[in-house]
Amino acid sequence: MQVIAIPDDLSYFSVTTHTAYYTSTTEVQILCWLASQISGNIFEIGCNEGKTTRDLALNYPNKIVYAVDYLGESATLAKEQYRERPEHSKSLCHLARGLPNVRVWNHNSHSFDYEQLKDVQLIFIDGDHSFEAVKEDTTNALFYLQKNGGGIIAWHDYVLGTCSDGWMAVKRYIDEYIRPIYSELTWIEHTRLVFLKVV
16 A cells, blocks of 8 residues: 655645544545546545535535435444434535535435436545445445546545444455555555545
8 A cells, every 4th residue: 555645735725624533624625635636526425414525515616526425224334423424304414515516315325326426536435434334335436436437536534543343444444355456545644544546
């Protein structure tokens, strides 16, 4: 796996202040930086109230930002992540829903119909962090990008340590399934973001 420093000038990207607990301000700016490397649209898996969705949409008014999160019950979502999902339909991506370039779905990302997406070239995976869910979201994202000309997948919460109870499996999945195949997988040091350019 490649390791790179945080890009030098992220101040170009104007974002609202984010708490480090979810996606930090720097990490959102890095997502904007990744979006600058593509010509197509963006798909965010796990949008919650829509803070990151809003920042991506405002920085890229000419790109469509698709976002999905799920209000229903999930067999794989750990109780530790319950606070990260929208509480009700009115809160689902409510911070970004009114923007003209945002499209939102209340749907389980594992069974989401990617045919609803148009020209997506950046997929940000930050939904259910269980091993099964990360695997399903990644498999679907890889298939979509490989079928449609390539792009970038970014994962959040790739951490150097592991949760003692094992519910956060992003790192374990990526280390077991992605790192052995894709040598160009890149971790941005001092962040919880890894990304892969898919061709």
